[in-house]
Amino acid sequence: MTDSNNVDVVIIGAGPSGILMSHLLGRRGISHVVLERETAGWNWLTLWDGFRMNTLNWMNRLPGSPEFAPRQDRNAMALKRDAVRWFEDYLKSVRPPLHEHTEVTHVAPSIAGWQVVTSEGNWSARAVVICTGISRDAIVPKMAETLPSSVCQLTSRQYKNPAQIETSNVLVVGSGASGSQICWDLCKDKKRFAQIYLAGSDVKILPHHVLGIPTLNIMEKIGMLTVSRDSFLGSRMYKKFLSHERGQPTPSPGPKQLAAEYGVTVVGRVESVQGAKLYTTGEAVPTDDLTIVWATGCRTDYSFIDLPDGLETNGQPRHHRGAAENAPGLFFLGLKFQHAANSHTLMGIGPDGEYLAEQIAIHVGQRN
Numbered sequence: 205m206t207d208s209n210n211v212d213v214v215i216i217g218a219g220p221s222g223i224l225m226s227h228l229l230g231r232r233g234i235s236h237v238v239l240e241r242e243t244a245g246w247n248w249l250t251l252w253d254g255f256r257m258n259t260l261n262w263m264n265r266l267p268g269s270p271e272f273a274p275r276q277d278r279n280a281m282a283l284k285r286d287a288v289r290w291f292e293d294y295l296k297s298v299r300p301p302l303h304e305h306t307e308v309t310h311v312a313p314s315i316a317g318w319q320v321v322t323s324e325g326n327w328s329a330r331a332v333v334i335c336t337g338i339s340r341d342a343i344v345p346k347m348a349e350t351l352p353s354s355v356c357q358l359t360s361r362q363y364k365n366p367a368q369i370e371t372s373n374v375l376v377v378g379s380g381a382s383g384s385q386i387c388w389d390l391c392k393d394k395k396r397f398a399q400i401y402l403a404g405s406d407v408k409i410l411p412h413h414v415l416g417i418p419t420l421n422i423m424e425k426i427g428m429l430t431v432s433r434d435s436f437l438g439s440r441m442y443k444k445f446l447s448h449e450r451g452q453p454t455p456s457p458g459p460k461q462l463a464a465e466y467g468v469t470v471v472g473r474v475e476s477v478q479g480a481k482l483y484t485t486g487e488a489v490p491t492d493d494l495t496i497v498w499a500t501g502c503r504t505d506y507s508f509i510d511l512p513d514g515l516e517t518n519g520q521p522r523h524h525r526g527a528a529e530n531a532p533g534l535f536f537l538g539l540k541f542q543h544a545a546n547s548h549t550l551m552g553i554g555p556d557g558e559y560l561a562e563q564i565a566i567h568v569g570q571r572n
């Protein structure tokens with residue numbers, strides 16, 4: 205292990221939040237580094253090939269970023285290639301002091317502020333910003349271990365495209381935004397499969413349009429996207445949003461539409477495996493010649509940080525607008541409902557980042 209390098213701020217994670225934070229600190233002349241365990245934008249770049257954004261083009265913006273999908277309708281939902289192009293252009297314009305393939309393994313308070321231990325040496329900083337995202341590791345239910353070894357299993361993070369699936373039947377477990385979209389992606393190459401199943405609980409569907417107006421535009425107009433968790437409505441939404449049960453509505457097409465338009469067999473919640481069948485709250489699914497794509501959510505992992513107050517029951521760090529409680533100099537960006545309902549999206553991390561950059565400038569004594 206090498207001696208510590210000194211810097212004002214260490215940013216951990218080089219997704220959109222980390223790059224934004226680098227832009228905001230750079231603008232204020234605050235010295236910093238961005239440490240990334242893979243390569244910049246890894247979580248975006250490794251999504252399935254046919255991924256389509258859940259937000260409209262006009263919503264995908266960050267301070268200092270180029271326009272998102274500039275030649276497309278501002279109310280359209282762009283594809284992965286557009287998101288990747290936009291992110292790469294943003295990265296080029298910010299030119300962050302980036303250290304890729306550098307995994308942060310421990311963050312702890314020190315005399316100078318914070319000590320950051322990484323796979324490539326240590327850093328000492330007055331402040332640390334955790335930008336490690338909300339989708340680090342896929343959650344797979346324990347039941348997966350009881351399936352016959354002949355069943356192929358993938359997570360939503362490992363799924364790339366229909367050609368990757370070699371069996372005649374495929375079951376997507378999870379009818380949230382990722383599960384429904386992966387099922388839709390499989391349907392586009394439907395001829396490959398004898399049967400496509402989608403398992404999950406009843407989900408609320410967010411229609412694209414209401415009376416010809418994009419639903420997200422209506423939600424923006426009435427303040428639903430930016431409602432803060434300090435407000436009466438926001439505090440109720442916050443609790444619902446972070447409980448994993450029916451937390452967020454799924455953008456269409458949802459299960460009913462996939463069944464009607466593509467002949468997908470919608471089954472209930474997966475419950476148990478017995479013999480050659482997977483039992484659900486609805487129809488049972490034969491495990492013969494089957495691939496399962498687990499789209500059952502992702503978890504964050506903050507075990508590498510010495511958090512004096514631990515985590516809340518919902519797995520979130522204790523913080524106020526991203527500033528950790530009882531841990532001066534420790535900040536988070538990109539958390540679910542960090543401040544507002546859209547805090548975990550591109551539209552939300554901009555305002556949250558601006559607020560935090562100001563707090564960080566005060567903390568390191570570089571406020572203009």
Ligand SMILES: Cc1cc2nc3c(=O)[nH]c(=O)nc-3n(C[C@H](O)[C@H](O)[C@H](O)COP(=O)(O)OP(=O)(O)OC[C@H]3O[C@@H](n4cnc5c(N)ncnc54)[C@H](O)[C@@H]3O)c2cc1C
Pocket residue numbers: 216217218219220221222239240241242243244245246247248251256257258259264306307308309335336337338339340382508537538548549550551553
């Ligand atoms: C399937 C899916 C669909 C989404 N769709 C939309 C959408 O349509 N619109 C929208 O606005 N948002 C969407 N989001 C949310 C999206 O994640 C955020 O908008 C955006 O990616 C926020 O980025 P981030 O930088 O906070 O996190 P991420 O993009 O997740 O980046 C985190 C980075 O931290 C790195 N990292 C993690 N741990 C460590 C460590 N210990 N050491 C070093 N580096 C580490 C990771 O490798 C990664 O590169 C979606 C998310 C998912 C998962």
